[in-house]
Amino acid sequence: MAEIPIQRKKKPLSPWLLVALAALALTLGAYWYLRPAPADEPAPPATEAPAALPPAAPTDSLAPPDTAAAVPNAAPDARTTQGQLLLLVSELVTLADRADLRDDPAVREQRDNLTSxxxxxxxxDAQASLRPGLVAAANLLRAMQQRAYPALDEAAARLVQQAGQLSGRDEAGAEQQQNHAFLQAAGALLQAENLPPAS
Amino acid sequence: MEPAINLRRLRDLPDFEVADGYPDVRGWAVRGALGTALGTVSELLVDADAEQVRYLDAQFVGGPGPKRVLLPLHLASLDAEARSVFIPSLTAAAVAAYPAYAEELLTPAYAAAMRQALGEAPAGEVAGEPL
Incomplete structure (x- = not known):
């Protein structure tokens, strides 16, 4: 009356397939937990510079190079120190973006510092100090010099030292004179670095 | 003379299992004509060529002492809910007269004694393979 057939056992899953699935799961899990958090990604362009800037390293910025935060909204007034500095910034940013300079980490960092x-x-902002921008401009010129213009080492070092002595104000005649001298020296160094590197 | 049957214990065939949709009766109770539990199925003896279970290797627990026996599956009815194997021809007299199984061979003599105990008409001999 009763009947009980038997059958061949079904082939179990290949252990290698299980290993592959486990590896895949581990990979996905690792990716999920180790992927960059949104906070680690580059911040959107800064619209405002920090209130106080350290003299040697004016500020740090994660702004991408093309944000050009320091590009003047209107044409700078070349008669004022502030306007001259902004014109210098524009020239410096253009130079720092040159193909042979833009990939240098130090140049990129100093460029970002300058724009910030x-x-x-x-x-x-009329209350903004000139000093961070002046120091950052000197540091960027120094970084570009170290990258491609070893012959300008002395001039660049002198410019950085000169920037460190500036007060950042532009009211008194002596301060204006110091600023003017610095901008002239910076312009001369910029002109020299605008030439193709010797090698 | 019946053809020889290649009888094997299911546990000795690691590549085989009870077919899908059919119960594995190992561990089920064996019940006789009166419905009382007489013992337990401990193993299945299968015809490996036909891929069918032929005998139940069971342990009777009543009587003077435990006795290992083979029970033909074709005489049994299965009750999955009660986890029981019913063999109506298994009376008290049949249990007493049932030949003990030595778990060595299903010999023609054992097959004949089994049929006699269950009241089956002799139908030739069953030749078995060593288990």
């Missing part, structure tokens, strides 16, 4: 340090000036 002069952001308030570019926004027309």
């Amino acid at each position: 340090a002069t952001a308030r000036l570019a926004d027309g």
